[in-house]
Amino acid sequence: MDLATIWEWVGYLASVVVAISLMMADIKKLRWWNLIGAALFVAYGLAIDAIPVALVNFFIVIIDIYYLVKLYREPQEQPADSE
Numbered sequence: 001m002d003l004a005t006i007w008e009w010v011g012y013l014a015s016v017v018v019a020i021s022l023m024m025a026d027i028k029k030l031r032w033w034n035l036i037g038a039a040l041f042v043a044y045g046l047a048i049d050a051i052p053v054a055l056v057n058f059f060i061v062i063i064d065i066y067y068l069v070k071l072y073r074e075p076q077e078q079p080a081d082s083e
Contacts, residue, residue: 007047014040028071035064 014037021033038060045054 007044010040010047011044014038014044030072031064031068035061035068049081064068 016032017037017040021030021037024030024033038057041057042054042061044053045057
């Protein structure tokens with residue numbers, strides 16, 4: 001398998017991971033999976049010299065990191081006790 005084929009599969013994997021992320025109901029899981037998919041797309045975009053792909057996904061990585069930090073720093077809401 002040549003290097004171009006490997007990077008093509010990285011692109012497919014990135015697409016699948018992003019699609020999986022969009023099926024998550026839990027926002028933390030969505031952000032983590034989306035972060036992984038976007039990071040794979042950054043690598044893919046750089047490998048095939050598709051700078052716009054790499055840049056937009058790098059921006060998505062930054063956004064995902066920002067919101068993950070925000071989510072983990074916020075105190076967790078406690079469910080109301082039902083009586």
